[in-house]
Amino acid sequence: MQYNSSEIEKKWQNYWKENDSFEPSEDFTLDKKYILSMFPFPSGRLHMGHVRNYSISDALARYHRQQGKNVLHPIGFDSFGMPAENAAIKNGSHPKGWTYDNIDYMKNEFYSLGFSFSRKREMATSDELYTKFEQSFIIDMYEKGLLYREKGMLNWCPNDQTVLANEQVVDGCCWRCDTPIEKKDMNQYYFKITQYSDELLDDLKELEKGWPKQVLTMQENWIGKSNGLAFDLLFDDTSLSILDNKFKSFDVFTTRPDTIYGVSYTALAPEHAIVTYMIENKLLSDAVIAEITKMKNTSSIDRQKVKEGIALGLNVVHPLTGKTVPVWIANFVLMDYGSGAVMAVPAHDDRDYDFAKKYDLPINAVIKAKDAESDVSKTAFTDAGVLFNSGEFDGLNSKKSQYNIIKMFEEKKIGAKTTNYKLKDWGVSRQRYWGAPIPFIHCEDCGLVMEKKENLPIALPDDVEINGEGSPLENHPTWKNCKCSQCGKEAVRETDTMDTFVQSSWYFLRFCASPETLEKAAFTKEEISYWMGVDHYVGGIEHAILHLLYARFFTKVFRDLGYLDFDEPFDKLLTQGMVLKDGTKMSKSKGNTVDPDAIIEKYGADTARLFILFAAPPTQELEWNDSAVEGSHKFIKRFFDRASNIVKTDTKPKIDHNSLNKEEKLARKKVYEALKRSEEVFKERYTFNTMIAGVMEAMNALNLQSNADVWSEGYWILASIMEPVIPHTCWDISMEYFSLNNLSKQEVVEEVFVEDSITLGVAINGKNRGEIEVTPQTSKDEILALAKEKVAKYLEGKTIIKEIVVPKKLVNLVIKG
């Protein structure tokens, strides 16, 4: 029979569909595995990155199914989001129609790749049912004080006409369309993720075993915790009167209290309240005000280029020395970190140093390296060291003095130990249509009120005009009109929708809902406790911060709301590498994409899957290679053709190992080595490439012998090992020869590893010089004798000073002369 991929693959895809082959059991006493790939946005078609992502999770899912585990391997679509609206603007489609057409198309692609998803749990986050439960959670979070509305300076993307979260601003530009971000003062909803800063940071420790270090570090940096001293700088009398006593002081934060005696100026962010006050009350000249305004309007990228400052003509009093210190505005001081003001120590901070050089401010060194002279004539000395010119703290090292100085500030009640975070609250409102509406109502009398839960979902209207100008919901003639949920008066619905990251922050919990639960609840606690945490979460590293941080946050929030009782959602995280072609990421704009559909049509899904898992370990980048794809296809053909050597059987053939010849024994050994390797790979290493190589070696060894039983046993095992990778081919072979009985856990047979003869390497001074054949019984002396004989010519005229025999490995003779 000839290998016909499309015939075989269609046959088995139908079989799996008709038999509900991959539906998890609702029997919660079974051992479970929850295998999840990050769900896709329904962009239209699958790309190779998707194929890689799901090939990995599908292999894991199929393996654990074979091992008898109850496996949940679901698929859904992260289906809200801007591209649907952009497509609507571009070609007049409706976001909903566009989205669901894409979902249908991509689902077909998924199933034509043979992925073993639970079909009964398919969903899309734009489904009204999903919105309904999400809105309910949002209300819970608002009641808990974890969601709030506030006016603030926000990141506004003028192209997408919407607000972006800090996390969605990349190099000062929109993460989606690269347009430079503008600042806008607006009302916006925020999740209080900062309330969980410490927990999000501390619990990273729990994840050390299962998550890549890189991701943990990225999250750690993003949260950006730093400890230090916060204290007030008091204005001197002249300054007080300039400010009309409106401000007595301002707050600064430092992580280097040990440098405090080196403070020679202080700096405020241009957005600081004191600066704003001085502008509003014309306490500065028009020229200076113009300069400050210009500074404020400079984009954050440009602001990083050159340090600029303006002296304010104010002075504060140094809290320890009592000397006056000038107050400046500096463009490098950020309003949204700490208090928006800093003490400047040019001698021991690079930024302060540059600034002081530029504006000719004093540079007072107070720290020096141990046993060295202080020198800050060329650069700042930013290391820790020993204090001098620091009053009573002279001679102490940085660490010790930091502790002492903070203690002194606290005793004098002029400052306190303080912790700062880079992490900001998560702004979630978007002024767009294709998202989940925020279920709130603005009532003239009652203010901001929540919709009643029984009225959920607050669904999107279908009849909208999407033209890229303003919020379509805001512009809709009637949608926002509603009754206040408290007083019943005419009121106005919130027209902002939620960031799509809200949906992806809990979808993995939704998948736990059984088909019976689906309509009734988001999930039940019983289902969650059974299925969570996700045993294997597979996805791209690009989600290392945003999605994974938000999902962790939601898990903790849901825990505190009583919906679940664990702290972290994802036990193991596998971050797959990118798929490259010609050395760069596949992308439409570069024109170097390979269409999965075309590969499936030409070679079949199994070939695509085999190539993708064989070409590189999953965490590494994968370079697409057409001829290697061809090679994978050839292997499958060979694997299929040589199955004709099998004798049909319903049970694994029994073989008397001792009666076999050398080639037959080797073949069996290679087969079981491959089996051992596969166990390791699926349990610990995930290097599918080495597992596949092992199977290829076993195939090569089988081909060098002709014992029908050895062939049959070999295929019994190999088809089982390969089923997670090339399922269609393996099910076909298995059905034809083994009545599908071999697709289950296989036991290793140890007898095949007992060696009749062992090859030892013989080395002289560590250099390999030959090989000898011995048996397991050969004594050490005999081995040495054989070895010396083998390499006699190298030993002539030399003295052996050491003899090392490493059992089953090698002999090393150390010689001299």
Add this chain to the structure above:
RNA sequence: GCGGAUGUGGUGAAAUUGGUAUACACGCCAGACUUAGGAUCUGGUGCCGCAAGGCGUGGAGGUUCAAGUCCUCUCAUCCGCACCA
């Protein structure tokens, strides 16, 4: 600047605790069969050298009987963060 990773044949990559470096594949070369095909099968293939032999895991040192693997320094590339006080 800070953090994380990676560096092995012509290419993708193996090498579990230090123990015969380059498994498996792609490519290339040769041969067989042939309906002369980009099919299939068989064999060869780290580099230099006619050979003996030498050299080889980014580079330089070190530990060891033995180092891709451990230690120190260094170079290159990629990724993330970045004026975070």
